[in-house]
Amino acid sequence: ICVFNSPFSNSRSVAELMIAEIILLARQLGDRSREMHNGVWNKVSKACYEIRGKTLGIIGYGHIGTQLGVLAESLGMHVIWYDILPVMPIGMSRAVGSLEELLVEADFVSCHVPETPETKDMIGERELALMKPGSYLINASRGTVVDIDALAAALNSGHLAGAAVDVYPSEPLANGPGFESPLRNCPNTLLTPHIGGSTEEAQRMIGVEVATSIVKYINSGASVNAVNFAECDLRAIPSTDLTTVRIVNVHQNVPGVLRQINNILADYNVNKQISDSKGDVAYFMADVTVNNPKEINTIYEQVTAIQENIITRVLF
Numbered sequence: 459i460c461v462f463n464s465p466f467s468n469s470r471s472v473a474e475l476m477i478a479e480i481i482l483l484a485r486q487l488g489d490r491s492r493e494m495h496n497g498v499w500n501k502v503s504k505a506c507y508e509i510r511g512k513t514l515g516i517i518g519y520g521h522i523g524t525q526l527g528v529l530a531e532s533l534g535m536h537v538i539w540y541d542i543l544p545v546m547p548i549g550m551s552r553a554v555g556s557l558e559e560l561l562v563e564a565d566f567v568s569c570h571v572p573e574t575p576e577t578k579d580m581i582g583e584r585e586l587a588l589m590k591p592g593s594y595l596i597n598a599s600r601g602t603v604v605d606i607d608a609l610a611a612a613l614n615s616g617h618l619a620g621a622a623v624d625v626y627p628s629e630p631l632a633n634g635p636g637f638e639s640p641l642r643n644c645p646n647t648l649l650t651p652h653i654g655g656s657t658e659e660a661q662r663m664i665g666v667e668v669a670t671s672i673v674k675y676i677n678s679g680a681s682v683n684a685v686n687f688a689e690c691d692l693r694a695i696p697s698t699d700l701t702t703v704r705i706v707n708v709h710q711n712v713p714g715v716l717r718q719i720n721n722i723l724a725d726y727n728v729n730k731q732i733s734d735s736k737g738d739v740a741y742f743m744a745d746v747t748v749n750n751p752k753e754i755n756t757i758y759e760q761v762t763a764i765q766e767n768i769i770t771r772v773l774f
Contacts (some may be wrong), residue, residue: 460687462671466521468655469665472598473525473571475654479535479622480566483523483594484509486620505592505619510534512541515564517557517580518571518599519545527551527569538563561588566596573600583608592619594642598654601625610640613647620646624654679706679743679773688734688741695745702729703754704773711740719744722760726753739768 473502482488486508493500514530516523517538527537528549537551540560547553554560557580561567567589571577582605595618597604607629611619612683623641629652630637641647655664668684672679680691695702706722711721716733724744731744748754754772762770 460675460681460684461466462668462675463683464664464667465670465683467667468657468660469521469525469540471657471660472522472654473529474527474597475650476522476568476598476622477625478593479516479596479648480509480530480535480568482648483566483596483620483622483646484512486646488620496761498508498682508565512536512565513538513563515539515560515567516551517541517560517567517569518569519547519551523568523570524548526570532605535566547650557585558588561585562590564593565590566594568596569599571599571602571603578602578654579605581605581609583611586612586618591617594618594620594622598622598624601627601629607640609718609752610644613641613644615647619728620648622642622648622650624650625652677773679704679771681741686736687739688736690732690741690743692730692732692743692745701747701749702745703748705757705761706771706773707761708768708770709740709742710768711735711738712766715740715764715766716742718764719761721755726757728759 486506490500511534513536514527516527516537519527519539519541523539523541527539530537531549531551537549538560539547539551540554540556540557545553554563569581571580577600580603581597585597586608595604595609604623609621613621620642621644626639637651639649641649669682678692678694681687682689692704695704698744707719719742723744727747729745729747731742733740733742735741746757748757758770758772761767
């Protein structure tokens with residue numbers, strides 16, 4: 459069963475929340491609001507700043523990172539970013555050569571990277587120590603990216619002036635009491651329950667995007683944005699082409715299956731094909747020119763007869 463993700467639809471919602479948190483942190487509004495709710499009037503200006511002219515460092519310059527950079531520049535911030543892939547900068551933002559360079563230079567650091575073995579504890583005690591004294595850290599990417607204990611220590615020591623965290627290494631399965639974290643009660647620390655993409659607009663767009671992906675998978679075999687399945691796609695067969703069919707095959711990821719499939723297709727004109735695998739399952743697509751319907755049935759029967767076949771479809 460192919461399960462699809464929606465990686466783009468909530469980008470604007472997350473970026474807007476990051477902007478809100480940057481301003482909230484710079485003005486210590488989280489602490490001031492809590493004090494007022496507790497009946498304490500504490501009007502202060504010390505260590506409260508405008509964000510105009512400050513430097514925002516974005517780790518991961520993808521869909522969210524680029525939108526965040528555009529919004530931050532519109533508020534007068536300088537934007538730098540670090541990404542492992544070469545990306546075209548937008549606006550006046552500029553790339554830096556290393557994570558360390560970004561951490562040393564930025565007043566605000568915002569993380570927007572996926573959860574991978576390489577990003578686990580990407581921001582730990584060493585990286586936090588590299589950040590400017592009095593700087594701020596924001597994490598709305600994945601809960602494993604930041605070492606929470608190290609972050610709590612940096613906040614309580616005063617090295618960091620504040621932090622905003624929306625994701626955690628372990629999160630409750632349902633709403634209600636019981637949330638525990640070393641970050642609770644840290645100074646100038648905004649904690650939110652993984653709501654970066656929780657807006658009406660984002661949820662509506664997520665539904666549309668996922669539904670579109672499912673329809674494309676059914677109609678053309680495209681599996682882009684699948685989370686448990688190899689991601690493959692081929693350009694569409696023109697509607698005027700009445701002699702080409704698309705063979706879509708899911709099979710066990712073991713040696714020799716592709717050779718068997720290609721041996722079956724060897725007697726036909728294969729216009730294009732693609733194959734990829736994820737874990738124990740492999741995915742294969744090929745556009746084949748056929749002369750009559752009997753050839754389609756022959757191909758289908760031969761491919762489905764392969765011992766490692768899981769499912770085979772023929773698309774027109």
